[in-house]
Amino acid sequence: MPSIRRTALGALGAAGTLAAWELTSRTGLVPETSLPSASAALGHLATELVQARTWAQTGRTLAQAALALLLCVAINIPLGMLIGRIPALEAYTRSTINFLRSIPGLALIPLFVLFLGAQPSMVVLLTVFVAGWPLLISTIEGARSVEPVSLDMARSFRLSRTRTLLQVVVPAAGPFIVTGLQITTVVTLLVVVGSELIVSAPGLGQQMAVANAAGDGLSLFALSVWTGVLGVAVNIAFRSAENKVMAWHHAATGNGRKA
Numbered sequence: 001m002p003s004i005r006r007t008a009l010g011a012l013g014a015a016g017t018l019a020a021w022e023l024t025s026r027t028g029l030v031p032e033t034s035l036p037s038a039s040a041a042l043g044h045l046a047t048e049l050v051q052a053r054t055w056a057q058t059g060r061t062l063a064q065a066a067l068a069l070l071l072c073v074a075i076n077i078p079l080g081m082l083i084g085r086i087p088a089l090e091a092y093t094r095s096t097i098n099f100l101r102s103i104p105g106l107a108l109i110p111l112f113v114l115f116l117g118a119q120p121s122m123v124v125l126l127t128v129f130v131a132g133w134p135l136l137i138s139t140i141e142g143a144r145s146v147e148p149v150s151l152d153m154a155r156s157f158r159l160s161r162t163r164t165l166l167q168v169v170v171p172a173a174g175p176f177i178v179t180g181l182q183i184t185t186v187v188t189l190l191v192v193v194g195s196e197l198i199v200s201a202p203g204l205g206q207q208m209a210v211a212n213a214a215g216d217g218l219s220l221f222a223l224s225v226w227t228g229v230l231g232v233a234v235n236i237a238f239r240s241a242e243n244k245v246m247a248w249h250h251a252a253t254g255n256g257r258k259a
Helices: 002-026 038-048 052-085 087-100 105-116 120-131 133-144 148-156 161-199 204-213 217-245 247-253
Strands: none
Touching: 002 038, 038 217, 052 087, 052 120, 052 133, 052 161, 052 204, 052 217, 087 133, 105 120, 105 161, 120 133, 120 161, 133 161, 148 161, 161 204, 161 217, 204 217
């Protein structure tokens, strides 16, 4: 019942937003040339979605986001575990991590384009750099949060370092990792679309850039709505996977979450 109530409230909120958008445009508060009505944008989106081009660009964007996310996981979870479990290493790297994650991603685009060109590999590597920090920081905090009692118990049972890592450290850090991964997943899609838009790399961002250059505001708004729909779909898929993977944690804490 709570999940049905949340879904209903979410649908009501979305409907209210669309209604406000429609009224803002229709009443002339903002000219339709600057802000097309919600009904016009949704109608144009339906037209866009029957075209193979839109689905091809969507596939490119999602493929780049998926590759960037896999690289974020492969790099930042092992690195975060290592830093989190070695206090000296954490002390040495703290200032460097804080400095690097404070650099605006947009400021790095010219540098990445200079070395890699406006192509998918540039988009993926820039996304890995920008979106990976939440996962790294959360993994470090999770690795540091392991209770000393749990480690003492593992030593008393003479567990190897590998078994201690897999059976004690990783489960304890799991909730932190999942939280960081959720943030990284959302940021990954945002950075991919934004990078494609700015440098006109293949993907939905490129399609939006072309529409903007042609003065086609209706297509631009329609594609913006589509990227939002993709973001919501990715978030729902993540929540569903989290509920299954972290079921043991939700059962232990009584904090089950519904997609």
